[in-house]
Amino acid sequence: MKKIKVYTITTLGFAAALAMGLWVSGCQTAPRGSAAVAATEKGGAQLWAQNCARCHHSPSPTSYGDAEWQVVMHHMRIIGNLTAEEHRKILAFLKSAD
Amino acid sequence: METEKTMRTKTRYVAGTLLLLLVAGANGLSQQTTPPPDNFVTREEYNKLLKELNDIKAQLQHAPTNASPAEVEALRTKVQALEKKQESTRAETDQSLEEMDKSMKSVKDRLKGVLPGSTHMLLTGDAAAQLNVLEHTGGTKNSLFSAAFGPVFLWELNDQLFFHGETVFKLNNQSSELQIELEQARLSYLLNDYMTLEGGEFLNPADIFFERLHKRWIDKFPDQALAVGEPKNIMPPFQMGGAIRGGVPIGSTKFEYVAFVANAPELITADTNDPFDPLHSKRGQLSFDNTLNIGNHVAFGGHLGFFPIPELEIGYGIQYSEVGNSDVPGVTATIHEVDAHYVQDIPALKGLVEAHGAWAFSHVSDATYSGGVTFRNDRNGGYVDLGYQPTRLENAFLQKLEPVVRFDMLNQPKDAPGGFDEHRWTVGLDYWITPRAVVKTAYEFDHQDNGHVGNNAFLLQFAMGF
Numbered sequence: 047m048k049k050i051k052v053y054t055i056t057t058l059g060f061a062a063a064l065a066m067g068l069w070v071s072g073c074q075t076a077p078r079g080s081a082a083v084a085a086t087e088k089g090g091a092q093l094w095a096q097n098c099a100r101c102h103h104s105p106s107p108t109s110y111g112d113a114e115w116q117v118v119m120h121h122m123r124i125i126g127n128l129t130a131e132e133h134r135k136i137l138a139f140l141k142s143a144d
Numbered sequence: 145m146e147t148e149k150t151m152r153t154k155t156r157y158v159a160g161t162l163l164l165l166l167v168a169g170a171n172g173l174s175q176q177t178t179p180p181p182d183n184f185v186t187r188e189e190y191n192k193l194l195k196e197l198n199d200i201k202a203q204l205q206h207a208p209t210n211a212s213p214a215e216v217e218a219l220r221t222k223v224q225a226l227e228k229k230q231e232s233t234r235a236e237t238d239q240s241l242e243e244m245d246k247s248m249k250s251v252k253d254r255l256k257g258v259l260p261g262s263t264h265m266l267l268t269g270d271a272a273a274q275l276n277v278l279e280h281t282g283g284t285k286n287s288l289f290s291a292a293f294g295p296v297f298l299w300e301l302n303d304q305l306f307f308h309g310e311t312v313f314k315l316n317n318q319s320s321e322l323q324i325e326l327e328q329a330r331l332s333y334l335l336n337d338y339m340t341l342e343g344g345e346f347l348n349p350a351d352i353f354f355e356r357l358h359k360r361w362i363d364k365f366p367d368q369a370l371a372v373g374e375p376k377n378i379m380p381p382f383q384m385g386g387a388i389r390g391g392v393p394i395g396s397t398k399f400e401y402v403a404f405v406a407n408a409p410e411l412i413t414a415d416t417n418d419p420f421d422p423l424h425s426k427r428g429q430l431s432f433d434n435t436l437n438i439g440n441h442v443a444f445g446g447h448l449g450f451f452p453i454p455e456l457e458i459g460y461g462i463q464y465s466e467v468g469n470s471d472v473p474g475v476t477a478t479i480h481e482v483d484a485h486y487v488q489d490i491p492a493l494k495g496l497v498e499a500h501g502a503w504a505f506s507h508v509s510d511a512t513y514s515g516g517v518t519f520r521n522d523r524n525g526g527y528v529d530l531g532y533q534p535t536r537l538e539n540a541f542l543q544k545l546e547p548v549v550r551f552d553m554l555n556q557p558k559d560a561p562g563g564f565d566e567h568r569w570t571v572g573l574d575y576w577i578t579p580r581a582v583v584k585t586a587y588e589f590d591h592q593d594n595g596h597v598g599n600n601a602f603l604l605q606f607a608m609g610f
Contacts, residue, residue, distance in 0.1 A: 096454045100356075100485060100487055101356045101362060102361070102579070102580075102609075103576065103579035103580065105579050105580060106579070113264065116264060117266040117298050117299075117300045118266065118268075118298070120298075120300045120306050121306065123340075124306065124308075124332050124340050124342065124389070125356065126391075127389055127449070128391055129390070129391050129392070129393060129398070130334075130336075130337035130338070131393075132391070
């Protein structure tokens, strides 16, 4: 009985998380409110400085070439929970600065 | 005879294919060759102009002193016109060179993209060498060198699919043999702008220290904190299962989320007979190396992080599961963790200030362990640390130094076998050779309760990420 309860909670938890993610993904085509615009106004250099420094010293943009930065940033998008826009801006900055 | 004919046919196929590839490659490259722009100036033209200007300047210098003012003025006008033309020519040349550089880079990038066997792969990782000098209360010392190497394979299969593989090779006091561990094997798929699906073995996302800060070239201390770091962790370092995760912007900030299912930990119910076994006298503790999923239970959990300001992240992680084996049916374990991380460059302090903290709480429901032992199985512990690096000082040596201090603690049930409380103060000094190479020194003051002997220690570590 208890086991069934645990699996039910697990399923409900994941369903809720999935629903939230899908809801959020649906929002990406909707017009953004003024508050959301504020987040998108940050430039690639600013996002790079803020997000990388949270965990480690930021390596120089010249540490890698464009193709390598593409792989590194894909990795960082996952582990750092970056949004697609943050990822895109930081990668563009690194490619322009390397 | 038949074989010879077949070989000849094959040779023709190979030769034909090679020829086609050669033609296609040449065609592709020729398409990428861009003609010189209209405003391109050759080196010869530039030198000719320069020579003409210098000749006139020489004429001006050797001009007869009795030349009329009108002649001198005419000559000066001519020089000024030529100087202007030279400046304009130089600017055009610079612009042309810049455009050529851009074209060259574009061609090189395109060429990389069509090379056979080229993939978006990166081999990276970290390595460390360490010295631990343990000072026992009786005055004896025990020193030990150790080393570790952790190669990381990152592979971007396409814009959505990504693989992250990581192993660790270690030589340390846990074993006389080389230890090889698979630390991560995670396959990820970007579902949309705000959500990633992943599966495999991955660092525990409910414990930010393990997931983001434990790498030797990132962690500011040569050893890991009690309770949230190894070896005395009450949070699992890894999870074997699946997860969804991402970040969602909210106004000028955002929140992060991770939800996962994984193999549940195993509850240790009996001591082993071998006193050298690391699980000896650990009744009531959770074993997170449950790759066989003994007990056949599933753990679920997650982590939520929020940034009130960009420099500060606060988070909460949880994991819940049924644990144990057939000896203790229906026993559950709940593990929570709260964490906070602050990193800010402060010009007034001429440097970077970092503070991290995490506290974990573990509760295992009532169980009767071997020997009829029962106790309230609650544990908690964590750490707070502070670092300051004067990155804005002009002195190149001083700006690479980072003094650090940490307090960490682990509280265990005192009536449990092997249970005792422990707390430590660690002070250290790091020298950052590069952003990814560091020499760390630290001294640790260790205090243990319940009759256990604390081990103060001097620690030295050289770590690099690559």
